[in-house]
Amino acid sequence: MKRTTIICASVMALVAILLLPTVASADTMDAHGPTQLNSMGINSVWVIVAGVFVMFMQAGFAFLEIGFSRGKNAGTVVAKVLMNFSIAGIMYWAVGFALAFGAGNLWGHTGFFLHDFGDPQKAFPIMGLSDATVEAKWFFQFVFCAVSLAIVWGTTLERIKFGVYAIYAVIFSAVIYPVASHWVFGGGWLQSNLGMQDFAGSTAVHLIGATGALAVLLHLGPRRGKYGPDGRPRAIPGHNMPLFGLSIFILWFGWFGFNPGSTLNALDGRFTEVVVTTQLAACAGVLTAIATSRVLMKTIDIGMAGNGAIAALVAITAGSGYVVPWAAVVIGAVAGVLVVVAVLAIDKKLDDPVGALSAHGLAGIWGTLACGLFTNPALARYNAVGEAGLVYNGSFHQLGVQALGVAVVFAFVFVLSYVVFGVIKATYGLRVSAEEEDAGLDISEHGMYGYPEQFIPAPELIGVGSIQRPIGASAAPGLSPTGVPA
C-alpha cells in the first residue's frame, strides 16, 4: 500500500517536470493574446483539412478518366495526374499564388515564392477576413488550381501526346488560372468592382478548366472510330464502371473540402451550412440525372447518374455560400437535367469522353448564373460581395453581373488556351500517330501496359525458365502431392 503511494507520487512528479516547458511556453503565448492565437490555429487546421480533402479529388479525377477510358489507355492517366499535380504545385508556389491572391486589380503582384511578402493582410488582402496562416491558404488555393488543371484533360483522353500535359500545365498553373481566378475570387475587378459572386469557383475553377478542355479539343479532334463514315457518333465504352463509381464518391467527398473550406474560417460555423447546401444539391442532381436518362435514353445510364452528381456539385460551388437549402435543391436538380441533355447534344459533334464540357463547363455556367437568381440577401451581406438574386429583390442586376463574369472569364481563358494549344500543335504536335492510338497510349507513350495480362499472352508472361512441374505433382522425393511430408 505504502509502496504504491510512493510510486504514484514519483510518476506524478515526473509528469510535472515534463509538463514544465509546455506550461512555460503557454505563458509566452498568453503574452501575445490567447484568443487570437487560438482562432488562428483552429482556422488553419480547418483550411488544411479542407485542402487535403480537395487534394484527394486528384484520385477522383484519375479514376474517373481511367474508368471512362479503354483498358489500353488506363496506365497513362496515373502518370499524367501525378505529373500535372506536381507541376502545378511548383508553379503555384513560384508564381501562381501571387498572381491569384496578391494585391492588385488586374493581377496580384505580391508574394512570389511565398517569400518576403510582409504583412499578410496587405499582401493577400482578399483573404484577410480569415486569420488562417498564409501557408494554409496557399495549400488550399493550390489544390484548387490542381483541380482546375485536371478538368482540362477530360476531353483529351486516349489520343493526346504526353508532353502536351507538361507544356500546358506550366502555362496554365502559372498564368491562365491565376489571372482568371484573381478576377473572380482573388480580389480582382470582377469581384471587387462589379460584385461577381462565386463562392468556391463554379466559374473560377470549373469553367476555367472546361474552357481549356474545349480549346484543346477543337485542335485535337475526335478519337479514331468515334464518328462513323456517316458522321454519326458511336459509343466507345469505358472499361471500368466500378472504378468510375469510386471516382464519383471520392470527388463528392472532396467537395466537402472544396465548398465548406472556402469559408477559410471554422469559428463562425458557416462552413456547416455550406456542407448542407453542397449535399442537397448533389442529391438532387443524381436523382434528376437518373430520371432524365430514363426518359431520354430509355435506360438508367450508370455514367449519367455519376455525371449528375458532378454537375450538381459544380453548379452549387458558386452558390454554396450564398444560397439557402431549398435553392440548393433547385440548383442541383437543374444541373442534373442539364448535364444529361448536354452530354447527348455535345456527343453528336465533339468527342468528350468524360463529359467535362457538360459537367464542368455548362454546369459551371449554370451555377454561376444561379447566384444571380437565388442569392439570399442576408448571405450576400455576410460575404460582403454583390447583392441578392432575382427571386428575392426582382432585380436583374446581379444576374447581369454573373453573366458578364462568365463571358469575360470564358473569353479570356479560351483565347489564351486556343493560342497556346495552336502553338503546341504547330511545333511539338498534339496528337499521337494513328498506329500509336490503335495500340493504346500505355504501350506507345510509356512502353508498358496498365493491364499486362490482357495484352501479353500468358505463355510469354510465364517466360523462359526450365519446365515446371504442374501444381499438385510431386515436388520432391518424400513429399506427397499436396506438399505435406509422407
Added chain:
Amino acid sequence: MKLVVAYIRHEAFEPIRMELLELGFPSMSITEVKGSGRQKGITEQYRGSSLTNYLRPKIKIECVVASGDVQTIVDSILRHARTGSIGDGKIFVIPVEQSYRIRTGESGEETLQSHPDAAAAV
C-alpha cells in the same frame, strides 16, 4: 464451298464487315488471336527491365461461301486490310465438304445463303 480464313489487323475488320454485309455476306465468325509472322514484337519496359512480346494481337475471320463467291470475299479483305506495311496478315482458302443448317436440317450450298432481308434488317 470454300472456307476463307483471314488474319488481319483489328482496325481493318469493321470496314470489311460493313462491305460484306452490303454485298450480302453477313455470316462469319471472328476470333481475337495472337500470332507471329514477319512483324516485329512489342517490347514492354517495366521498372527497368524489359519483356519482348513476339505474339501480336490479330483478328481471325472465318467465312464459308459458295466457290463462286470466294473472289468477292477475298477482294474485299485485300482492299480494306492492306496498309502496305509488314503485319497486314494472310488469307487462306480451304475446301469444305459439306454444310448443314442446324435449325432445319437442310444441307448443301443453300445453307450458306443469308436471309434475303439480312442486310436491310441491320
